[in-house]
């Protein structure tokens with residue numbers, strides 16, 4: 214399946230009314246996935262006594278609504294902090310020490326090197342995996358588990374405790390020595406952290422410490438129950454990109470991904486939490502996390518706003534795309550449980566992706582993102598055999614034809630004329646396409662082959678040439694099967710192929726010449 218959905222707010226687990234509302238928001242986004250935390254402090258209020266009733270409640274609520282779940286293990290580290298640890302951990306700093314900053318003072322992050330801390334979190338996480346194996350091993354409502362949340366050290370680039378410094382003075386583990394970090398300022402040589410990683414030595418060391426801790430949990434968890442394990446990332450593409458200042462140091466930011474891949478092979482996907490708005494930075498992040506050894510899953514992004522609504526098309530068109538979620542499900546709905554107007558844009562984009570999910574999941578064709586950037590009235594896609602011209606009615610004076618077949622007064626149709634256009638075009642055959650989205654109309658022209666000597670008019674998909682469509686079908690997928698709901702023809706097909714409301718059309722062009 215292609216997981217698409219929303220994440221709960223941090224403190225929603227355990228609140229039945231709230232959880233139901235959040236799951237309802239997932240459905241209103243056209244999603245099939247809910248992400249929600251499991252809190253260590255709730256699971257193990259007293260040391261050694263475990264209670265997974267809240268996780269069970271989550272699983273049952275999701276089963277009831279026929280959606281899937283990704284559980285987020287809030288253990289020793291939630292965004293750098295130990296706030297989700299049980300009180301018996303928080304209240305015993307001798308047994309569970311904090312890491313130290315360069316001035317020797319403590320920072321608000323538990324050290325992942327401390328033996329008792331490692332053992333305690335490992336025990337609780339392993340119990341969680343046992344619980345999932347026993348309660349969900351046959352139904353698989355839970356698709357994956359995220360280990361901790363945006364891990365790393367807050368306010369320091371590494372742990373400067375004596376124990377950590379002793380470790381730092383030891384040789385870099387041999388399996389890391391062939392990694393060369395971008396912009397390290399050195400040519401790697403030798404076996405010290407500085408000689409291997411130059412100006413990024415502290416961050417590389419911190420990353421290894423955290424990755425080693427994560428692998429402890431992941432390895433044990435996988436031994437108990439073999440489901441995908443994820444790590445989410447507080448991105449390094451922030452401000453002036455200095456660890457411990459602009460983001461938690463030692464987390465799996467793109468700079469140190471290779472260290473994580475080698476140290477924590479039990480983690481299946483390292484996932485960027487992308488809250489950035491500008492397209493350039495967004496694309497940069499996609500390019501860093503979409504790798505042959507890392508599928509692209511975005512576990513957190515804004516639940517509303519035009520930027521994410523547009524950017525998520527770019528993620529969905531990535532060849533390694535395998536899922537997307539937005540953070541703060543309950544924030545998308547008003548008090549009556551209706552979708553807020555400001556959430557509509559992102560919901561429409563998620564519906565767009567969901568409309569074509571079976572094709573995206575199987576990578577059943579070449580996928581192209583259509584995104585109306587600022588000032589754009591058209592977007593041109595250069596396909597091997599076709600010119601594709603996407604027109605955005607919201608920016609175009611000529612809306613000829615559209616009003617004749619769409620009731621533009623119906624609010625449900627307004628997105629065709631008023632929202633920023635976006636969509637996905639998937640070429641599944643030489644002349645077969647699927648298009649989903651909103652606020653966009655698409656025209657095709659076949660590219661002339663070498664030696665073609667007839668009129669260009671004959672290469673168009675529209676009615677004024679001999680090349681025309683075979684069929685234009687509105688429809689939807691049932692499982693992997695396309696089901697046609699309506700055949701478009703005449704006015705509905707001859708002017709331009711439009712899409713709205715996130716719905717899909719199948720276009721079969723006539724390639725005969």
Ligand code: DGJ
Nearest residue numbers: 223292362363486513540
């Ligand atoms: C990122 C974190 O991973 C989430 O748990 C949540 O705190 C959001 N930030 C809030 O913006």
